[in-house]
Amino acid sequence: MESSFSSDLTSTEALTPRQLRDIKAQLDLVLLSLEALVGIGSEAMLAAANELGLSALAGDRVGLWRLRQSSPLRKGQGRKKLDVDEARALVLVSCHLARAHQNTIEKAVSLLETALDQNRPPHRTALLGDYLDAFNNTYEERMEADRATAEELNGLALKLLVDLLFYGGAGGERRLWLALLDRTR
Amino acid sequence: MASTAELSSFQYEAGGCTLEISGEVSSLARIAGKPVLKRLRFRLQLREGTNNLLDARGMRSHLVSLQRAVEVYLQQYLTATTPNNLSMPETTGVYIQPRGLTRHRLHLADWGIASVPAALDLNSRQFNNLVQVLDQMDAAMELLPRQLRSSHPSVIPWRWAGTAAAVLLAVGGFGLLWPWLNQSTVSEAPLDSRPSPEVTGTIPSPELEIAQEEPASEMSPPEPESSLDESSPVAVQPQQPVSVPTTPPEATSRAAPPTAAPAPASSPPSPPASAQDVEAQPEANVAPPTPAATSPPAPATLSEPEAAAMRRQAPAGTAEQDGDQPAAGEDVSAWVAALESALQERWRALEPVPQPLEYRLVLSEDGLPQRLELIEGGVDPAERSIADLELPPAPASLSATVKVTVYPDGAVRVNLGP
Secondary structure, three states, rough: OHHHHHHHOOOOOOOOHHHHHHHEEEEEEEEHHHHHOOOOOOHHHHHHHOOOOOOOOOOOOHHHHHHHHHOOEEEEOOOOOOHHHHHHHHHHHHHHHHHOOOOHHHHHHHHHHHHOOOOOOOOHHHHHHHHHHHHHHHHHHHHHHOOOHHHHHHHHHHHHHHHHHHHOOHHHHHHHHHHHHHHHH | OOOOOOOOEEEEEEOOEEEEEEEEOOOOHHHHHHOEEEEEEEEEEEEEEEEEEEEEEEHHHHHHHHHHHHHHHHHHHHHHHOHHHOOOOOOOOOOEEEOOOEEEEEEEEOOOOOOOEEEEEEEEHHHHHHHHHHHHHHHHHOOOOOOOOOOOOOOOOHHHHHHHHHHHHHHHHHHHHHHOOOOOOOOOOOOOOOOOHHHOOOOOOOOOOOOOOOOOOOOOOOOOOHHHHHOOOOOOOOOOOOOOOOOOHHHHHOOOOOOOOOOOOOOOOOOOOOOOOOOOOOOOOOOOOOOOOOOOOOOOOOOOOHHHHHHHOOOOOOOOOOOOOOOOHHHHEEEEEHHHHHHHHHHOOOOOOOEEEEEEEEOOOOOOOOEEEEEOOOOOOOOOOEEEEOOOOOOOOOOOEEEEEEEOOOOEEEEEEO
16 A cells, blocks of 8 residues: 555656645645544644654644645645645545544445435534534635635535545555545646 | 466455455465465455345456456546536446445446346445455455466467467378388387377467366356365455465466467457456366367368368377376367457457347357357347358367357357356
């Protein structure tokens, strides 16, 4: 898994600034969805980075904040440039956390399926309602004001939720990385 | 004589999904650092509680096509940023389409496994379980793409049979004439003396397909459960070390890379059931493949009288000086392989069929393929003429009806049935 992800990374080191910018934005949203669903904060992310041997890249709160703040969607137009190694670190951390909380993610996705099958609004299910509220609130708090409607944000949040299910699997890192790249093309 | 193949089995589980794989571990495993499987058989089960959603058994080609479909679909699914972007076109072979945000429909009609439904809807959790077992397998082992070439050909493809037949005729004819040519030493050689095995064994055959054991049919389920149960103990955890069986000397002499064999008719892209995926049935009691000398060649380029004469002169079991009887099954297997190869190459140039079509092969009294009669599957849009093909005559030991199935992607499968 790691070797295949590394080989994917090697072939894509020459990313354009625009691509890196898009990747930053997407990774920030993936972590945002994890935060909103399982309530993890920077401590959990730092612990994951340490477990993965990525302390040099995201070893303290400040460093982690800077990495996430580099998202172009953030208020303040994050000036920190994210390089490929840092993007890789965030991918590894994201998938590691998704894996650690796979049970909760599976439960949430199952509830979502049931709600959709029964034509019920997802937010009426407790776990999903909390998730959507947290996602929307955090998004509005951190991101530059944009014209995304509540419905669009909910759609984004639910799509990210289902994606987390696959990112937490054995090939999650490679899949997330390829998805990040594919979206920038 | 090649040793009996030793089978290894592996099992991967995720939620209600179980993938069992059995096959021979290639000696390449020593280089790869993990099991490299050949002659693979698998069983994939998807369960939801007590409901059995899917129970599929197949060969490597089936597994690879499923794995590819899952990987392509999943990556497209993850790349889509919103649910509105999830619309994926139909394709041939196994493919998957989204059903809303959380459901995924597997289209299996063209998978080539008869026992599976045409389509199967999975929720995201079930689909993820399937993804996980495939990922586990992918990480734990390699699947050998195709049979490696052997330095000891076990089958002479029919295209070279003309040369082989000519040599046999020359040698056999010379042997027959020898008593008359050498009158000073009256030979005791019997009139039915046969050329030595070494003659046939040394005929070069670069387009070599080792048709050791052809699967009887890809439309019908492959081996019964006992084939997996009879194998060595299942390693439940995918990361457990695997005992690599000691390979016979001749296996280590196979130097050709897995993809180097230029088969007469190479596999079409993403076949639902590759006709060139020559794999043995993983039975513990499978007779090892015998050298080419045990199989009388099929004289495809001889005239009918010559071919009939060859068959009369060299019935099964008499070509061996060492007295070993060549297995009738090997004659049939070789003929099936040659037939598949020829038909596939011919039909690659024709308009593809809209759906799998099944034909019955009609043979002449001399065993020569004459024509194909459509059995079922609708109207054949193009004439499947084979009259001009130089096809080898069927072995005398063939007693089953020969059916030919043509798939939309051009793959051809020859089955022997009642």
